[in-house]
Amino acid sequence: VVRESLKSGPGLEASDPEWTVRRILDWTTRYLRRGGVEAARFEAETLLAHALSTERLELYLHPDRTLSPKERARFRTLIKRRRAGTPLAYLLGTVEFMNTMLKVDESVLIPRAETEELVEQILKDLGPVHPGLRLLDLGTGSGAIAIALLVEWPEARALAVDISHRALKLARENARLNGVIERIDFVCCHWLSAISGGFDLVVSNPPYVPTEEFAALPKEVRAEPREALDGGPRGLREIERIVREVPSFLREGGRLYLEIGAGQVDDVRALLWETKAFSQVDALCDLAGRARIVRALRTRGR
Numbered sequence: 001v002v003r004e005s006l007k008s009g010p011g012l013e014a015s016d017p018e019w020t021v022r023r024i025l026d027w028t029t030r031y032l033r034r035g036g037v038e039a040a041r042f043e044a045e046t047l048l049a050h051a052l053s054t055e056r057l058e059l060y061l062h063p064d065r066t067l068s069p070k071e072r073a074r075f076r077t078l079i080k081r082r083r084a085g086t087p088l089a090y091l092l093g094t095v096e097f098m099n100t101m102l103k104v105d106e107s108v109l110i111p112r113a114e115t116e117e118l119v120e121q122i123l124k125d126l127g128p129v130h131p132g133l134r135l136l137d138l139g140t141g142s143g144a145i146a147i148a149l150l151v152e153w154p155e156a157r158a159l160a161v162d163i164s165h166r167a168l169k170l171a172r173e174n175a176r177l178n179g180v181i182e183r184i185d186f187v188c189c190h191w192l193s194a195i196s197g198g199f200d201l202v203v204s205n206p207p208y209v210p211t212e213e214f215a216a217l218p219k220e221v222r223a224e225p226r227e228a229l230d231g232g233p234r235g236l237r238e239i240e241r242i243v244r245e246v247p248s249f250l251r252e253g254g255r256l257y258l259e260i261g262a263g264q265v266d267d268v269r270a271l272l273w274e275t276k277a278f279s280q281v282d283a284l285c286d287l288a289g290r291a292r293i294v295r296a297l298r299t300r301g302r
Ligand SMILES: C[S@@+](CC[C@H](N)C(=O)[O-])C[C@H]1O[C@@H](n2cnc3c(N)ncnc32)[C@H](O)[C@@H]1O
Pocket: 108, 109, 110, 111, 112, 115, 138, 139, 140, 141, 142, 143, 144, 145, 161, 162, 163, 164, 167, 189, 190, 191, 205, 206, 207, 208, 227, 228, 229, 238
């Protein structure tokens, strides 16, 4: 009998009948679905493969494999945390981002597909870059943007800034794991307050969720660091700070790329024009047709 005990969490007790991979997956899919997890089957398989230190394919190849009590215990902990709202990526501890594999934990935002689009756009616009190109990643989090760009551009260098010490520790580890540690420096500070120099490229995916919308975010998203998401009133507070300060850090001809929230494009464009430091400002739409990337070209001095 498959049962679900609130006190001890999901079944899978030692005394239960044979827990094969097949039975566990069916049971867990229902358990996660009842907890509101949309891709319940996929997540059940991914977490089981993780608990068994194997690949998802192996579960299909050996559906009658049974789990040891230790494996069951490990799996039970994972699915209880998942149902309680911990994002899948935190449970797995890693995430693929473009050409990189990044460690993630509760100290960093889980890199998103939208941000991959941002990196792809930059790669498309800049092509193969000149040796020594200097890029600045503001609010680097896990290091996703800077590391992915450095992997593609073997002769570029990056400076990655974040206000969170814990995020920077993880970003440094990710830079090492992805072979770019020699070409990246890290600074813990408020945006541009403790850095100097001119950059060819400044990229940022800043916190842009309006404070007034924060409480309505799904619980998985609220499990991520608030300072990575909450962009103040209308979500524009941090973008405004960056836009006002950034011109003096961009070389003439340098480019700025910002990821922004849906509905913010007109405000962000206006902020950029106000600086009088950019000659071209345009917005690029995501697959759903919403403007989510703003790019600007630094030309005039200030
Ligand atoms: C939306 S997350 C982006 C993380 C990563 N770049 C990505 O795209 O996955 C925003 C990041 O900005 C950082 N941040 C927030 N306020 C900041 C500030 N005042 N100065 C520097 N970094 C800040 C947060 O800690 C967080 O890592």
